[in-house]
Amino acid sequence: xxxxxxxxxxxxxxxxxxxxGELLSGVEGWLRGSGCRLNGLExxxxxxAGADISSVFSRNLESMGAVNIKVCPRSExxxxxxxxxxxxxxxxxxxxxxxxxxxxxxxxxAASFLEDENPRLFRDIDAxxxxxxxxxxxxxxxxxxxxxxxxxxxxxxxxxxxxxxSLVAGIAGRLEELPLDIQTGKDGRAAxxxxxxxxxxxxxxxxxxxxxxxxxxxxxxLVESSPVYDFLGEFxxxxxxxxAAYEGRDVVLVGDLAEYxxxxxxxxxxxxxxxxx
Numbered sequence: 001x002x003x004x005x006x007x008x009x010x011x012x013x014x015x016x017x018x019x020x021g022e023l024l025s026g027v028e029g030w031l032r033g034s035g036c037r038l039n040g041l042e043x044x045x046x047x048x049a050g051a052d053i054s055s056v057f058s059r060n061l062e063s064m065g066a067v068n069i070k071v072c073p074r075s076e077x078x079x080x081x082x083x084x085x086x087x088x089x090x091x092x093x094x095x096x097x098x099x100x101x102x103x104x105x106x107x108x109x110a111a112s113f114l115e116d117e118n119p120r121l122f123r124d125i126d127a128x129x130x131x132x133x134x135x136x137x138x139x140x141x142x143x144x145x146x147x148x149x150x151x152x153x154x155x156x157x158x159x160x161x162x163x164x165x166s167l168v169a170g171i172a173g174r175l176e177e178l179p180l181d182i183q184t185g186k187d188g189r190a191a192x193x194x195x196x197x198x199x200x201x202x203x204x205x206x207x208x209x210x211x212x213x214x215x216x217x218x219x220x221x222l223v224e225s226s227p228v229y230d231f232l233g234e235f236x237x238x239x240x241x242x243x244a245a246y247e248g249r250d251v252v253l254v255g256d257l258a259e260y261x262x263x264x265x266x267x268x269x270x271x272x273x274x275x276x277x
Contacts, residue, residue: 021057040070084110102129179255
């Protein structure tokens with residue numbers, strides 16, 4: 001039997017694999033570190049529909065002449081899924097088929113992909129397809145800017161970095177004010193600052209990895225004289241420590257972390273990303 005990936009002969013040697021399911025399981029294990037994902041299957045030139053793939057898992061490989069496994073970069077699949085999701089949301093805003101739109105969305109490959117790859121984003125989008133005509137339309141309209149933001153990130157992460165300079169500067173400034181906000185009882189503002197900082201930090205992490213996925217090697221850059229991956233590990237640890245200290249109402253530790261560690265690190269990471277991008 002011949003095995004192909006995207007129509008090209010694959011360097012895959014069967015060992016204990018006897019069925020299509022076992023073959024695909026092994027391929028998916030390899031794909032996890034490649035930035036790609038299984039996107040289709042052909043057996044002896046006949047395409048297997050996505051919904052029917054599980055029905056061929058038990059088929060014996062010895063009965064086949066050729067298997068063509070189709071794979072696609074995760075970023076391309078994510079972009080397609082988000083664009084499809086945006087279409088459903090726009091239809092919801094316009095009131096097209098309000099009773100059926102939720103079912104169509106949840107049965108779509110876009111929804112399945114997002115639920116598997118980014119459950120939190122899927123939940124945010126899915127919440128817009130709840131009951132209620134005007135309320136549903138308002139929720140859909142409110143979530144569209146978030147979807148548009150993620151689409152921009154995927155299309156051009158370097159350009160998106162340039163868009164958020166004022167956002168980074170603003171949240172870094174708010175972090176430096178966080179100790180005073182907590183001490184003076186401005187709990188609402190403090191909560192907004194912590195949540196906003198977490199969101200901006202996550203966005204910078206996403207953009208870093210998206211730029212890497214698009215072929216630009218950032219592994220050699222330095223942030224505060226540290227190799228970038230060392231810096232990211234330390235940054236993540238400090239972020240977790242801040243969130244834990246905030247939940248525990250440890251005002252002194254929150255202040256020290258926010259003002260002297262995370263605010264300057266956020267600025268440094270942004271500047272390091274901005275130059276190569």
